[in-house]
Amino acid sequence: MEVVHSIADLRSRIREYRRKNDGSVGFVPTMGYLHEGHASLLRKARSQSGLVVLSIFVNPLQFGPGEDFERYPRNTERDLEVAEAAGADLVFMPSVSEMYPAPTRTTVSVTGLTSNLCGASRPGHFDGVATVVSKLFHIVQPDQAFFGLKDAQQVAVIEQMVQDLNLAVEIVPCPTLREKDGLAMSSRNVYLTEEERKQALVLSQSLELAKEFVRGRSSFTAGELESLVRSHIATAPLAVIDYAEVLAYPALETFESSTHTDSVIIALAVKFGKTRLIDNAIIQLRK
């Protein structure tokens, strides 16, 4: 495994690989502080791609004022161990000035899909994500790129960007990995106190309750499912709901009754103290 910090070095390694090999280039973009969820994306890339490229970059553009850009957890040494064990070949770790040499005057902005959920509660967030992912795609020129469905709205935004801009990359959505007790793995879990960590289980529990509710019914309304989820989250005194919404998936649009909906997403963002966690369940109602 090789680590590079400059765009020029990364491009030259990938060019060299393409000159000598027929295999595809698989890409896993991350913000580091790697956990098993990231490792699962790397292993999937390893199984499908000839060259596995990982990027580790905490992208200032996708953090709003007052968010956790400065304190976002970082541990390069451990990240490189996890990356190597999971099968990465090339790790790109640029500085902020390497990615954004001033002045930058271009933004990639995906509309529609970004008006609700994290798009509404983190204004500008998806412009930052689409801009950096677009830059990374231009730099790496991957054949496949692997994204976790824990960030389901992010996957929808990237897929839309790839379609609208005719980018030659296949987006591979990957399932959410969880701790044994159900908590979705996330770099931000490290912020949680012991008590917050315990109470954070209401997220995955409420998603399980919702799945059970759906299994027992031929039809239901979004409101019914939303109330069920919200009342379970409310059993955790430290939980402050940012959003808990039930939407048609993948359109991420509101619906009344499930009768005309093939697939739904229950999307959650809940704060425990200063830590904002997201989770979701996607439920296919019919084929």
Ligand SMILES: Nc1ncnc2c1ncn2[C@@H]1O[C@H](COP(=O)(O)OP(=O)(O)OP(=O)(O)O)[C@@H](O)[C@H]1O
């Ligand atoms: N539990 C998980 N299972 C599978 N993929 C995941 C999981 N958590 C994150 N990912 C994916 O890893 C990629 C990089 O995400 P990122 O570095 O932001 O990690 P994160 O754990 O989601 O961090 P954060 O705590 O900031 O939300 C994204 O495609 C994301 O969806």
Ligand SMILES: CC(C)(CO)[C@@H](O)C(=O)[O-]
């Ligand atoms: C895709 C991404 C690496 C872009 O900064 C980030 O949003 C993330 O880690 O999900």
Ligand code: BAL
């Ligand atoms: N995985 C989402 C990155 C962020 O929260 O900014």
